[in-house]
Every structure is written in C-alpha cells, then in structure tokens.
Amino acid sequence: xxxxxxxxxxxxxxxxxxxxxxxxxxxxxxxxxxxxxxxxxxxxxxxxxxxxxxxxxxxxxxxxxxxxxxxxxxxxxxxxxxxxxxxxxxxxxxxxxxxxxxxxxxxxxxxxxxxxxxxxxxxxxxxxxxxxxxxxxxxxxxxxxxxxxxxxxxxxxxxxxxxxxxxxxxxxxxxxxxxxxxxxxxxxxxxxxxxxxxxxxxxxxxxxxxxxxxxxxxxxxxxxxxxxxxxxxxxxxxxxxxxxxxxxxxxxxxxxxxxxxxxxxxxxxxxxxxxxxxxxxxxxxxxxxxxxxxxxxxxxxxxxxxxxxxxxxxxxxxxxxxxxxxxxxxxxxxxxxxxxxxxxxxxxxxxxxxxx
Amino acid sequence: xxxxxxxxxxxxxxxxxxxxxxxxxxxxxxxxxxxxxxxxxxxxxxxxxxxxxxxxxxxxxxxxxxxxxxxxxxxxxxxxxxxxxxxxxxxxxxxxxxxxxxxxxxxxxxxxxxxxxxxxxxxxxxxxxxxxxxxxxxxxxxxxxxxxxxxxxxxxxxxxxxxxxxxxxxxxxxxxxxxxxxxxxxxxxxxxxxxxxxxxxxxxxxxxxxxxxxxxxxxxxxxxxxxxxxxxxxxx
Numbered sequence: 135x136x137x138x139x140x141x142x143x144x145x146x147x148x149x150x151x152x153x154x155x156x157x158x159x160x161x162x163x164x165x166x167x168x169x170x171x172x173x174x175x176x177x178x179x180x181x182x183x184x185x186x187x188x189x190x191x192x193x194x195x196x197x198x199x200x201x202x203x204x205x206x207x208x209x210x211x212x213x214x215x216x217x218x219x220x221x222x223x224x225x226x227x228x229x230x231x232x233x234x235x236x237x238x239x240x241x242x243x244x245x246x247x248x249x250x251x252x253x254x255x256x257x258x259x260x261x262x263x264x265x266x267x268x269x270x271x272x273x274x275x276x277x278x279x280x281x282x283x284x285x286x287x288x289x290x291x292x293x294x295x296x297x298x299x300x301x302x303x304x305x306x307x308x309x310x311x312x313x314x315x316x317x318x319x320x321x322x323x324x325x326x327x328x329x330x331x332x333x334x335x336x337x338x339x340x341x342x343x344x345x346x347x348x349x350x351x352x353x354x355x356x357x358x359x360x361x362x363x364x365x366x367x368x369x370x371x372x373x374x375x376x377x378x379x380x381x382x383x384x385x386x387x388x389x390x391x392x393x394x395x396x397x398x399x400x401x402x403x404x405x406x407x408x409x410x411x412x413x414x415x416x417x418x419x420x421x422x423x424x425x426x427x428x429x430x431x432x433x434x435x436x437x438x439x440x441x442x443x444x445x446x447x448x449x450x451x452x453x454x455x456x457x458x459x460x461x462x463x464x465x466x467x468x469x470x471x472x473x474x475x476x477x478x479x480x481x482x483x484x485x486x487x488x489x490x
Numbered sequence: 491x492x493x494x495x496x497x498x499x500x501x502x503x504x505x506x507x508x509x510x511x512x513x514x515x516x517x518x519x520x521x522x523x524x525x526x527x528x529x530x531x532x533x534x535x536x537x538x539x540x541x542x543x544x545x546x547x548x549x550x551x552x553x554x555x556x557x558x559x560x561x562x563x564x565x566x567x568x569x570x571x572x573x574x575x576x577x578x579x580x581x582x583x584x585x586x587x588x589x590x591x592x593x594x595x596x597x598x599x600x601x602x603x604x605x606x607x608x609x610x611x612x613x614x615x616x617x618x619x620x621x622x623x624x625x626x627x628x629x630x631x632x633x634x635x636x637x638x639x640x641x642x643x644x645x646x647x648x649x650x651x652x653x654x655x656x657x658x659x660x661x662x663x664x665x666x667x668x669x670x671x672x673x674x675x676x677x678x679x680x681x682x683x684x685x686x687x688x689x690x691x692x693x694x695x696x697x698x699x700x701x702x703x704x705x706x707x708x709x710x711x712x713x714x715x716x717x718x719x720x721x722x723x724x725x726x
Contacts, residue, residue: 137650137653138617138618139614139616139617139649139650139651140617140618141502144618164532165533172618308531308533308534310502310651311651312650312651312652312653
C-alpha cells in the first residue's frame, strides 16, 4: 500500500476510522484540534457522527452514551481538557464501557502552554479520576506507531471492557511523517457486546440491558471492584508492551517513552561514538507498566548507571524506581513544562551522570 | 519592479518550506522580505528560522505573538509597509486552510495596487485532503473566498518528506493536469529535493510532458525539520 504523508493528529483520526470508530465527540484544544477537524470532515461522509460538544465534560458523557449503546467511539483532547474528562472516564471504568481517549499532552499545570509535554503520566497511570480503576495507556513515539496503537486501542478496549488511552506528547500530534495503513485482520476473539443498550421489547430474547456505574449495595460494589481488579491483573499479564533498544551489556540504561525515547535513541548513537554503551528501555504501555522488563534490563551486571528522562519534573521515574526496587540507583533528567531536550544534551547528561 | 508572492493552500502542503526556499533564492537577486502571516498554527512557522533569515539579510515580519506559544491571531501594523517600501521581492507565507487565508483579506486593497503579484496555490498530492482534483478544488474555492485574491498559479510540491521519489512528483504532475482542465490555471512551479526533482525532469523530457503543468523547477532544501531529526531506525 502506498505511503501517505500525514500529521500525527490526522493519522490518529484516520486510524480510528479504519478501526471501525464512526463516532467522535470532542472539543477543540491545541495541539490536538486536527483530530476533531479530520473527524468533522470524514465521519459525515461515511454515515458516522461527529459532534463538537459544548465542553469536554459533555463530550466524554456523549462517549459514555455511545459506548453504552455498543458503538466504537472516541474522544480526544489535550491535558487541561483531559482533566475535565476525568470524571467521565471514571464513570466509563465503573460502568465497564469500552472507549478510546486520546491525550495529546501539552505543558501544565493549569492552562500551561501549547508545547509538547509529558506532565500527564501521573494523571493517566495513577487513576486520574476517583475510585480504584485503571485505563490501558499506550504511548507512541512515532506517527506510524500512533496509527498502529490507535487501532489496537479499540480492540483492547473491547476485549477488556475498559476505557483505553493513547497518551502522546504534542510533538507526535503536530509532526508530519510518511505513514502506512497496513491492512489488519479483524480480531475474532472479542467478546460480544451483549450488555449494550440496543433497545428492548417484550419479544427480545434477553433481559433488559442496564448501563450504570452506581452500585449502592456494599456487596455489589465489592463484586464489581473484584471483577475490575481481576481484569487489571489479566491486562498486566497479557498486554504489557515494551521496546528494548541496544540494552544487551549496556553500561548505561535510559528509560523514556514517547518522543523523548526517540531523542534518546539519537543520544545512544552519540554516546556510542564516545565509546559508551548506552541502551534504552521504552515502555509502550505505560499502564500496565513493564515492570519486569525494566527490572531485568537494569539488573544486568553490566549496568552501572540508570537515567530516566522525561519532559516533566519526574513522574515515570517513580515507576522505574518501584520496578528496580532499590537494587540500583535510578537518576532523573528532565524538566517540567514544555522543555524538550536535544540528543546532544542527553548525551552530555549521560557523561555527567555516569557512575565510574 | 517589485515582485510579490502569496503562498496559500491546505495546511501541511509545504507553504513555509517553499517560502523559505523562495526567499533565499530571491535574495540572490535582490532585497527580500518574508511575511509570516500564519495565524493558524503556532508550530512549524517560518519565524522559527529567523536566525537563518537574519544571516541572509532577509527581513522578516511575524504575527505579534509568534513564538511565544500564546494563541492570539494578531498581526503587526508594520506589515502594511511592505506594500509601500521598495523591495525586490516580498513573500507572504500564509496559514493553512480558509481560516488561515482570512489573514489576507484585510490587505485586499493593497494587493490590488501591486503590478506583479503571483498568488500561488501549493499542493502536495500525497496529503490526505489534496489527493484528488475535486478535493483540491473544494478547499481552493473556500481559501480563495477568504483570501479575496485570484489564484495565478499552482505549485506542485508533492512529497512524502525524506522518502520522496520521482513517483510522488509525477503523481503531483497528474494532479496539476487535472486541475488545469477544471480551472485553466497553469502550474508555476514544481518543487522537490534536487536529486528527485532532476530525476523527475529527466523523465519529463523523455516523455515530453507539458511545461504548462510543470512551470519552473525549484530545488528545495529542508529547513523546517526538528533539530533532533538525526535518528535512523524510524527514519526521522
């Protein structure tokens, strides 16, 4: 198939459509507005529905409605907008509804900036909204990977009846790259959506479908939570994804995700020129976090220095430290806001932070 | 005589890259001014290359809040000076889509006074909303209405970044032909990285392709890349 030249936001939108998502509810915010723009142009032509809601809060509740009716549905936003959606995401988790949410992260807190950032790692992986829930969170580092993960996101959401997030920094949304939409085989192992509210009549061969996240009886709530937790353990076991790059016998291990991981790869090449063997661990799912891969890579005897690099004040570094469990020191390099390091800077930092 | 170029088109069609290249090319022949009129997208704008333009003594006008990450579509009054002052070449790098072209509307009366005005519609045949003639025309009519200018020529900037071959330029050529049939507007310029552009031109001569759909050729150097675009595995 011929390659196309697409901006990350456009590619994500097209990937969603090709994954069978015909419903989009959202609200504009830089740097993800091209996602709703693309959906607005395309969805009406294929019999889908694009709706610009009156707010992010409204949009996520429309997603709840469409998901409850059994449709493949998504919304997208950027950091401050996702904050507004969190209540709805918690409700989606509580009602066990599959939906896909894209967060094209920008600098924060507050309205912050419109430049790329990775400041929403905590928000995404540590709940965000209220209650004991998780979302599956996929973090692409190229536009092509954003396409592939976006298509997986819908399958994962349906498979586990859970909201799934694509967490990318603004750079992924705004940059243009040659991409390919590979034909994908439709998964046949996804559970039927027999819980969906598709209409009921006296002749319906099933009980009424009720979509709700209210469990007023303690036992009922307990049962629902147990079910969710069991599902989360299954997701951790089956769906954890990680890329290990140049890690064998490395002296220095970098941990990074998204765009930063890509810059780190350039830094790995720069460091190699100076005779230092550096490897990279790149979580592709940031929840479930690839604990074992991170631990085992860092536990290698050759590894003397571990540095986590983020466009944040240090968020994922906490999960890296938990995975390493004190066996080795994990250092951090990064800045909050929207500061993005260059490969040269990372290389300099590696030399500076290297343990003899 | 002063020559003025206005570059309009779909977002992501390559207007900024062409503006920078055209500015550097024009500067070889005389004084050159570049107006960054992009009020649409705060990323990848020509003002990002101010240092390079300064080095070449190319005057740059930018929206007031450009490069501050504040989204205010506010244009400085000194832009009016480019219509009055003596420059050899003035280039307007306009924001994408109809919303971007709105920025031009207010200068209509000034554009009307210009004798040598070239309004170029930039098309990349590999981009999602400009693959086919009807798609291009649909967008073009809207942009034209907002800009209040008549389009005088097309630019075939068909590319797929660093993976471009002569095939993409050829796809653009076919699109240019289709656009001419519907509008009567010729192609003023075909752009591309020098090597692929030369390969395309060799084929063009061999196949005796019509100059009307090619125009001048302008080899492009890429200036709007990310500074860390050096890594190999994923290409960029």
